[in-house]
Every structure is written in structure tokens, then in C-alpha cells.
Amino acid sequence: MHFTEFMPELPEVETIVRELKKSAKNKTIMSLDCHLESACVVASGINAGNLKILDIERRGKFIVMILEKNLRLTVHLRMTGRLMWHVEKGREKYVRAVINFTDGTALYFSDVRKFGRVWLCRKKDFEKVTGVCRLGIEPFFSSFDDFEKTFFCDRLGRRKRGFLKNNLLRQDLIAGIGNIYADEICFRSGLHPSSRVEMIPKNQFKKIYQNVMACLEEGILHCGVSVSDFVGTKGDLGKHQNYLKIYGRAGDECYECGSEIKKIRVAGRGTHVCEKCQVQK
DNA sequence: GGCTTTGTTTTATA
DNA sequence: GTATAAAACAAAGC
Numbered sequence: 001m002h003f004t005e006f007m008p009e010l011p012e013v014e015t016i017v018r019e020l021k022k023s024a025k026n027k028t029i030m031s032l033d034c035h036l037e038s039a040c041v042v043a044s045g046i047n048a049g050n051l052k053i054l055d056i057e058r059r060g061k062f063i064v065m066i067l068e069k070n071l072r073l074t075v076h077l078r079m080t081g082r083l084m085w086h087v088e089k090g091r092e093k094y095v096r097a098v099i100n101f102t103d104g105t106a107l108y109f110s111d112v113r114k115f116g117r118v119w120l121c122r123k124k125d126f127e128k129v130t131g132v133c134r135l136g137i138e139p140f141f142s143s144f145d146d147f148e149k150t151f152f153c154d155r156l157g158r159r160k161r162g163f164l165k166n167n168l169l170r171q172d173l174i175a176g177i178g179n180i181y182a183d184e185i186c187f188r189s190g191l192h193p194s195s196r197v198e199m200i201p202k203n204q205f206k207k208i209y210q211n212v213m214a215c216l217e218e219g220i221l222h223c224g225v226s227v228s229d230f231v232g233t234k235g236d237l238g239k240h241q242n243y244l245k246i247y248g249r250a251g252d253e254c255y256e257c258g259s260e261i262k263k264i265r266v267a268g269r270g271t272h273v274c275e276k277c278q279v280q281k
Numbered sequence: 282g283g284c285t286t287t288g289t290t291t292t293a294t295a
Numbered sequence: 296g297t298a299t300a301a302a303a304c305a306a307a308g309c
Contacts, residue, residue, distance in 0.1 A: 007287065061288080079287050080306085113305040115288070131289085154298075162299060171289075179287060268301070270286070285308085292302070 008077045010139065010176030011219030012238065013061050016083060019233045020056040020063070023085070028052045028102045029067070038114060039096035041129065043121040046071065048099070060135045060175030070123040073099070074130045075109060081116030084108050084233050107233070136173040139216055147209045150174065152197060164200065164281075165193035166267040168212075176216065180225055180247045183272045184215045187246040193266045193273055195281035218243060246272045 008016070032048040034040035042048075048067070055066045063083065065073040075083060082088075087095060087108050097109040097118045109118055119130050127133035137146050150173050154160050160167065167173060168182040177185070186193045188211040191200065200208075219225065224238035241248070245255055250263035254274040264271050 009288095076288090078289075078305090111305095112307070115305060156297095160298090166300085169288085268287095283309105286306100288304105290303085292300105294300075295298085 007079055007178060007180065007225075008061060008081070009178035009181050009219070009225075010058075010061060010216055011181070011222075011240065012224035013058055013063060013077070013176075014220050015224045015238065016233055017056050017058040017063055020065075020083075023233065024053055024065070024107065025055060026052060027105070029073075030100045030102045032073075032118075032120060033098040033100065034096075034118075035098070036096040036114065039109075039111065039117055041117060041119045041121075043125060043129065046120055046122070048073065048120055050102075059132055059138065060171055061178070062130060062132055064126075072119070072121055072123055072126045072130075074119040074121075074126065074132075076117050076130070078111070078113070078115035078117070080113050081109065081111040084110070084235065086235070088235075134172050135175040136171060138175055139213060142174075144206060144209050147174065147212070148205050151208075152200075152205060159198045161196065161198045163193065163267050164191055164195040164197050165269070165271060167197055169267075169269070174212070177212070179269055179271075180244070181215050181219065183247045184245060185211050187272075187274065187278060188215060190278055192275075192278040192280040193271050195279075199281040201281075246274065248272065 029048045029051050051067045051069060051071060053065050053067060057064045057066065061076060063075040067073055085107060091110050094110045094112050095108050096111050099107040121129045137150050151167065152160055165182050165186055168177050168185055189208050219240045222238060222240035222243055225240045226238040246261060249261045250272055252261055254261055254277060257276045259274060259276045261272055261274050264273060
């Protein structure tokens with residue numbers, strides 16, 4: 001199966017945020033045009049006009065623009081959302097919102113599906129309105145201790161259960177990991193994605209944590225994964241797809257042992273695995 | 282036309 | 296009540 005969409009996970013969103021820090025910071029918004037009502041959630045009584053973007057941050061897979069007057073303009077791309085400085089040819093009808101600036105430029109939010117969302121709200125409502133309040137730990141701002149507690153223990157201190165991959169994907173535990181990086185983390189850790197977390201020995205926790213960090217860091221270093229289109233706000237390609245060790249390589253040989261990489265389903269998700277290198281716990 | 286792709290929410294079950 | 300699993304949703308490509 002060949003797919004053409006760019007699936008933004010933490011490294012891809014971080015790439016966009018870094019670009020926006022260069023290109024959108026300190027611009028003043030003239031207006032926010034909503035082309036699809038369900039994709040735009042604007043708090044009542046708030047108008048984006050004549051507000052400067054003071055900074056741009058990331059939380060999990062959320063892009064957060066910090067505006068004047070304690071306001072937040074937040075974007076989640078979900079699966080197929082794109083935030084770009086131009087309208088892509090043939091995709092005019094998928095533009096869901098436009099941020100117009102006073103200097104005549106515009107940032108276009110387009111989305112083939114209708115999952116992506118833009119929120120404009122007050123700082124005090126930001127977490128609740130966007131759903132950010134349900135996010136777990138932020139990888140680059142958390143220690144191994146944070147990770148161990150959140151990922152392997154429930155609130156009563158008991159061992160968490162479930163498939164390893166499924167838990168890696170849970171945004172309420174650790175924010176930012178999606179299907180691609182989950183497969184990579186499992187491979188690098190030598191663990192089968194359907195390993196039960198309650199069966200993983202404690203002495204392997206640190207290795208998993210380090211692989212989470214390493215996979216995300218490398219993704220950022222290469223400006224994210226572009227499966228066949230673009231990545232950035234200007235249409236530039238990410239390069240990390242060239243460095244993936246397991247995702248998208250079904251039928252190919254494992255770089256470590258040479259055996260064939262299989263594609264299976266874990267928790268309803270397409271999953272890539274080397275049965276020889278990745279042990280089932 | 283049916284199946285696939287995935288991030289998140291919602292519903293169901295243990 | 297809590298935790299986990301599964302279903303639902305969206306739209307397009309093959």
C-alpha cells in the first residue's frame with residue numbers, strides 16, 4: 001500500500017513550529033477566515049484581528065500560537081492537516097481556515113479529511129477547550145522517573161497493562177508518539193509491539209525511555225518524515241523516511257538480521273515487525 | 282465497491 | 296468507578 005499523506009507526529013509538528021518561529025513570529029493577524037465551520041472553534045466574543053503572534057510553541061502534537069491579550073490560537077493537524085504559506089494546486093477545496101496577516105501574507109490550514117482543528121480562545125480556557133488537559137508527559141521536558149511512573153504505573157502504583165505499542169500511542173500517558181515512531185521505538189528496543197507492558201522486566205524500562213527520546217530526536221534532526229509529499233510550511237520535504245529502520249519496510253530485509261520484515265495488526269493499527277529481532281514479552 | 286491508511290474520541294466490556 | 300479494548304469517524308487511493 002502506497003499512501004501519499006504526511007502524518008504529523010511530534011517531530012513533524014516540531015519541524016513546523018520551528019519554521020513558524022522564524023516566519024510567523026511577530027506578525028500581526030488581520031483576520032481569521034473559517035471555510036469549514038466544524039474545523040474552527042472560536043470562543044465567543046473573541047476576534048483575532050489586530051493581534052500580534054508573540055511566540056509559537058508545541059505541546060504533544062498541538063501547535064500553539066501565543067497571541068497578545070492572553071489569547072491562544074491552537075492548531076491540531078490530526079492525520080492530513082497542513083499549515084502552509086501557499087495554497088497547494090488542486091487542494092483549494094480543502095482549505096479549512098486562513099490566517100491573514102496585516103503585511104498581506106496568509107497562512108493556510110488545509111485538510112483533505114475533516115479531522116484537523118483550529119481553536120481560538122483565552123489562555124485560561126486553552127487546556128480545556130483544546131483537549132490539551134488530557135495529555136500526558138512531554139518527552140523533552142520529562143525525566144526517566146516521570147516516564148517510568150506514568151508509563152508503567154497506574155495512579156494507585158500498580159503496573160499498567162496492555163500492549164506496548166498501544167501504550168506508546170496513548171497521548172494521555174506520553175504525548176507526541178504516533179504510528180511511525182511507535183514501530184521504530186519497539187524495533188530499537190528489541191520488543192515485539194504486542195508485548196504486554198506488565199511482562200516487560202523493570203531493567204528494560206530505561207532502554208525503552210532512551211529509545212523513545214532517540215527516535216523522536218532523530219526525527220526532528222531530519223525535519224520529520226515525508227512519505228511522498230512535503231512537510232514544511234513552505235513545501236519542503238522531511239528526510240527522516242530515509243532513516244526509518246522498520247516502518248514502511250514490510251517485505252524488505254531487516255537491517256539487523258536480514259530476515260523479512262512482516263506487516264501485522266496490533267490494536268487495529270498497521271504494524272511493522274521483525275519477528276526475529278523483536279521478542280514477545 | 283471494499284479495503285486500507287491513522288489520531289483521537291466515543292462506546293463497550295471486563 | 297476504573298482500566299483497557301474495540302469501534303467509530305473522516306476521505307481518497309487502489
